[in-house]
Amino acid sequence: MTKVKHLLMYALLATGLGSQAQEHNFSTEYVPPADPLVKVKLEQWQDLKFGLFMHWGTYSQWGVVESWSICPEDEGWTQRRGPYAASYNEYKKAYENLQKTFNPVKFNPTKWAAAAKEAGMKYVVFTTKHHDGFSMFDTKETDYKVTSPNTPFSSNPKSNITKEVFNAFRNEGFLIGAYFSKPDWNTPTYWWPYFPPKDRNVNYDPKKYPEKWNAFKKFTTNQIEELMTGYGKVDILWLDGGWVRPFSSIDTSVEWQRTIPYDQDIDMASIAAMGRKHQPGLLVVDRSVGGEFENYVTPEQTIPKKALDYPWESCITMGGSWSYVPNDRYKPARELVHMLLKIISRGGNFLLNIGPSPEGDYADSAYARLKEIGQWMKVHGDGVYNTVSYPPYEDGNFLYVQSKDKKTVYAYVLSGQQQDEVTVPASVTVPGITLTKKSRIVCLDAPKEKISSSNRDGVTTISVPKKIQENKSYKYAVCFKISL
Missing domain, CATH: 2.60.40.1180 (Golgi alpha-mannosidase II)
Structure with missing residues (x-):
């Protein structure tokens, strides 16, 4: 996700602290899709109302705010903590070495899918890759992935985590969404090692080094095509990292967009066309960018005060953080049900996030919340769906x-x-x-x-x-x- 403020902490040091989330700006210039198959899928998706989001990666071992602590920005959610915090380079190296200890032996997506279904959820969006570039799928484009021999979990029969998650939820009748970060802070064609990274953006001028930028565009397209061809039916391509965008699309009224220094156009037209060639009717969510490749908008950690006249989805955390934090506080079922009702009363969908632990399971409190919501949904689903x-x-x-x-x-x-x-x-x-x-x-x-x-x-x-x-x-x- 883009920004959620909380103190960073290592699992071995932490007792768990709450987070302070900020409202996320979302685009308001909606362009309805022209593709008839996309229109049908979009209406189908709108009827489902309630979905599951999961942020999961090597960062769960430290209990930090996803990838953000390796971003060299002086913001609350990017602050480094722990024994490597004094040196950015040492910290980033230690962070990348988390690959060598990631071994979620309790990973059982069938259990997750059953719990989500019992809660009344109808679709899932899973983080196939966050901004750090660690791929939770068997990509051929990099060795910084869960199936690499450098990752202990690679020897597990379920090592291709994304495929296992998609299959388990698809078997329960869920629509399948692939979260994918457009920026990649690990690949040398985005953060070129010749220059130190300055912030979240590409660290060189793509116009000055077009060959390098074209290589990054190819890398990105190739990874997305892998997800569109080797992982069964995919219904949603949920793209994060809205600073990777054409310079002409920047909204200068939004503070974080004013900091984008370069044109970072990755040719969304060709990516969407490729995705829909392999996955007809694919919903593309180029979040915060607006235009024809944002089939629905995604208010983050907030609920609009009034009904919107275009498709939308509030993505909100069950706990205080998008990713796993030890002893996180999970919102009570009452609050979550009220959120769901407020969202659907305004015509939206509710995408509720749970961050799995380093061992590969949810906290007991998360399962309890899903069960409590499910008991309510069994009685009231008629007044929620469709x-x-x-x-x-x-x-x-x-x-x-x-x-x-x-x-x-x-x-x-x-x-x-x-x-x-x-x-x-x-x-x-x-x-x-x-x-x-x-x-x-x-x-x-x-x-x-x-x-x-x-x-x-x-x-x-x-x-x-x-x-x-x-x-x-x-x-x-x-x-x-x-x-x-």
């Missing part, structure tokens, strides 16, 4: 969505911010609908209870039975389904 926004979206502790065919409205009553139990009021109002004799209202949490209502001036008032009001077993949110 929905679109419904104004006024949110009113106090009420949230509203509607079915795609606009024949059904779902009104949610949320629990308090600090309590799991829902206190349902004596009445629930739903604006903008007129009931008919065929209309029917059901409480998904108590489907056998008879619900009465009245309608006046286009506002429906639901009279909530005492049994529902007094029931203290409802958690996170109660839903009223109004069939028009």
Whole structure:
């Protein structure tokens, strides 16, 4: 991910600290796709609503903020900690040597897929390569990869981690997304060893050294083509590192984009065409760049305050960090369910991130959260999947969505911010609908209870039975389904 602020720490020194995440700027100039197959896939993806994100790499062994500590910028999330911190070169060498100790022997993606499915998730996005350049797949372009003999896990039958993850989740019916970092801080055609790296950007002027930049473009295209040809059906190419972009696309109103010194055009048109040649209908997400190669936008660690009129997905961490941190604090299920409902009320998707440990498993707390969310989703999935926004979206502790065919409205009553139990009021109002004799209202949490209502001036008032009001077993949110 681009930026998340927290203290860096080594696993052997840390007790685990929370993080402070910042809102991520996202492009607002949306260009709808022209390819009919992409349109179909995009609509399919929008219906799924809830997905799993995973940031995982050698950095999990240190419990640091993914690759960012090797980025020579003076930012909170790039600060070095530990015995090598005093020297950048020593630190970077030690970081790259993490390849030699990466051995996640507990890696079992079938377990992850089952837990995600139980939680009600429908698609997955996995980090095939972060900015550090360490490939979690069997690339032929570099030896800095999980299947290299330099990596202990290479002798494991499941060493091609990306393939194993994709296969396990595909077997559970998930759409498959490949996160891929456009910048690569390990390859000499991006951070050329002749010059020291200055910041996150390429450390030479591509116009001055076009042969080197062309070599990097070929390297990038080749790696993406490997993912598009050797890993089964792939539905989403989720590209991070928005500073790798045409200079003409820089938005000078965004602070971090003003620091981009060079044109870093990698020819997204040819990459997208190649990807869709191998994977027809492939969604391409060139995040923060905008234009025809950003099929949906990706607000990071934030939820838009209102509905957006283009496809979007909020990517948010379950814990305090994108990647594994020892003793991380995981958000309670109540908070995560509320996030999901706020997102879908505005017409978006929720991509929830979990960072696997160095041993290759989730924390027990992460599994517990997935199970708790799943128990709620089993009752309320009808009011989550295949929905679109419904104004006024949110009113106090009420949230509203509607079915795609606009024949059904779902009104949610949320629990308090600090309590799991829902206190349902004596009445629930739903604006903008007129009931008919065929209309029917059901409480998904108590489907056998008879619900009465009245309608006046286009506002429906639901009279909530005492049994529902007094029931203290409802958690996170109660839903009223109004069939028009």
